[in-house]
Amino acid sequence: MRVIALQSGSKGNCVYLESDNVRVLFDAGISGKQAQERLAYFHIDIRSIDALxxxxxHIDHVSCAGVFNRKFGIPLWITQKTFKVAKSQIGEVKQVNFFTSGETIHFDGLNIETIKTPHDAVDGVCFVADDGKKRFGVCTDLGCVFNELPSVVQSVNGLLLESNYDPIMLRYGEYPPELQDRIRSSHGHLSNEEAAELLLHYGQNLEVVMLGHISEKNNTERQVVSTHQKILGNNFRAELAHYRTNSNCVYI
Ligand SMILES: [Zn+2]
Ligand SMILES: [Zn+2]
Structure with missing residues (x-):
């Protein structure tokens, strides 16, 4: 399996994953042109993608879903509730396939499990892709360490995990108190500490970790690395998932 974080964070999310026979994208929060160019850097034709x-x-995940479908013919997979709420952002689509949260979607040799999250969206999910040999989780916008999350982390060989904010930077940063409360609530995002603790206790099967959805206002790459190193010690071996051309591609 190959995974490329084309972009991760509040300015847009889009993750590419391929197994032997299937190519998928998770989320469409960057423009069609950006996705096309960034995939082309890895010699991947965006029109060859089987599913989005x-x-x-939320806008950083869905804003260009309609464009990906109309311009490149990528079939859209979405829950009905999410589609209803995001319809004005998505616009007309040629092909839409609905799944329900908790359902496993079957492609040719690749199953994608959907796991309901408590993040403050109408019907949010995170994903685990399983090709029968390896399992990779795409887990951002989680809300909190919800009941199923430890077993999800334990079950995967590779993981893109959010490490969104540093609590002190959030507390003394520029966000108004209501927005701060939202981020640290059980419907917001995982802090660096929460992400690192999760990896420490449940990450024993992980071969590859990418840390993503890193806040630009309430976190820094340096803070992410130092907190994870402090908690994980010698076990720390994560990549940071930003857009940095060739540094966001991992294999498991
Ligand atoms: Zn997001
Ligand atoms: Zn979100």
Missing amino acids: LISHD
Whole structure:
């Protein structure tokens, strides 16, 4: 399996994953042109992608879903509730396939499990892709460490995990108190500490970790690395998932 974080964070999310026979994108929060160019850098034709799966209705995940479908003919996979709420952002689509959260979607040699999250979207999910040999989780916008999350982390060989904010930077940063409360609530995002603790306790099967959805206002790459190193010690071996051309591609 190969995974490329084309972009991760509040300015847009889009993750590419391929197994032997199937190529999928998770989320469409970057422009069609950006996705096309960034995939082309890895010699991947965006028109060869078999499915676009949407995690939830927030703009940084869904904004260009309609474009990906209309311009490149990528079939859209989304829950009905998310589609209803995001319809005005998505616009007309030629092909839409609905799944329900908790359902496993079957492609040719690749199953994609959808796991309901408590993040503050109408019907948010995170994903685990399983090709029968390896399992990779795409887990951002989680809300909190919800009941199923430890077993999800334990079950995967590779993981893109959100490490969204540093609590002190959030507390003393520029966000108004209501927005701060939203981020640290059980419907917001995981902090660096929460992400690192999760990896420490449940990451024993992980061969590859990408840390993503890193806040630009309430976090820094340096803070992410130092917190994870402090908690994980010698076990720390994560990549940071930003858009940095060739550094966001991993294999398991
Ligand atoms: Zn997001
Ligand atoms: Zn979100």
